[in-house]
Amino acid sequence: MATQASAVSAARSKTAPKNGKTNGKTNGKSRDAGRSAGDVKNLALADKGYLRMEWAALSMPVLQQIKARFEKEKPLAGLRLAACLHVTSETGNLALTLKAGGAHVALCASNPLSTQDDVAAALVDAGIPTFAIKGEDQATYYRHIAAILDTEPQMTMDDGADVVGVLHKDRRELLRNIIGGTEETTTGVVRLRAMAKEGVLAYPIVAVNDALTKHLFDNRYGTGQSTIDGMIRATNRLIAGSVFVIAGYGWCGRGLAMRAKGMGADVVVTEIDPLKALEARLDGFRVMPMSEACVIGDFFCTVTGNTEVIREEHFKRMKDGAIVANSGHFNVELDLETLAKIATARRTIRDFVEEFTLKGGRRVVVLAEGRLVNLAAAEGHPSSVMDMSFANQALSAEYMAKNHKKLEKKVYSVPQEIDESIAGLKLASMGVKIDTLTPSQRKYLASWQEGT
């Protein structure tokens, strides 16, 4: 434990500005792109950021083992890597791991509201150019993406495919440098598969989300717990006894439903896929269309990866004070533009809680501007689950560095050996042992002759 914590501290830059004084290139003032040290809210927050990263590292034993190996083997030596991820304490540990592997990492936020400003400051201090400020506007968000691209990356690491999008649309001259990339989330993978299908994807990408050690745990247990956490931190409302409507019963929706039920909610699921709807029903939840659920819900949360899932016709029929959030990748799941148009008044009533008053006086309450509520109003997934997601990221980057010449311009799943090795390491770190096949079991499973 102490080793992991001190490993994070060891990242502290020997030349870092002391007492929060900046080097003139940070503290939210730098606008020079390219090789700038970064653009963060306040470098004086670095000490707090280091402590936050140390705390996360204690629950990330798999990533720490990979980091120790990377330090010796340097599988990413000299590689320029542009990462666009939620800038949290777990991402900080991933960035330090990639750096330990020899990569020159530049990092920006994959969502305007998900940055932990203290972590961003610590990363700049640790020598990782970081461009991320919590609450940055849309223009700054895209300027930060441009800044990491100005480092002329050879590899991209995305969460939502925004970097890939900008590269393919606006910065095509940089594509020639790129050997490959990785993608973290469902929505990004959906976009990349669409690009590959149209034949426009310019380089191979590993879909980290496809790994079982990613979506089975991160999307389910991570999003499940942290979404409830974000909704509670924002509102301090009681979940028990409430009607909790969840749109989407995919990996995230299943996790959220499980946790909302555990806290005593009456969970209602909306779906468009008959199989998922059936599964939700047999898991014990009420299933109905949003046109019916909108009338009865106290809490709403979308996790579909789709657009306009809750829209005008639903907002207009909600109960007074209904609380609406999104934990899918983009805030388009809620039609907030129309909500703003039909509202007669709006005010921020507490942090991340905005109340819209509709004609007739009923109020709809939107959390965190409809952005991923778990990252905006809480701290995102617990480190222990990101340990596996980011072990997949680090090992997929290594895989891409080694194998890119053999790969086509397609979306690849994480190789099974990587997935299995991460599961094995995670179990070992938890002190959980499992059985192994006996020779006769192995033979039985490989044969077909034996019957009743």
Ligand SMILES: NC(=O)c1ccc[n+]([C@@H]2O[C@H](COP(=O)([O-])OP(=O)(O)OC[C@H]3O[C@@H](n4cnc5c(N)ncnc54)[C@H](O)[C@@H]3O)[C@@H](O)[C@H]2O)c1
């Ligand atoms: N908040 C986070 O930290 C976090 C973590 C992981 C993934 N995500 C994001 O959450 C979203 C969901 O991810 P997932 O892995 O659960 O995806 P998934 O594909 O497993 O599940 C999405 C579900 O939504 C359903 N759906 C689609 N349109 C719908 C609609 N109009 N109404 C109701 N249901 C609808 C689909 O049928 C599917 O079952 C994605 O945008 C993903 O990127 C967020």
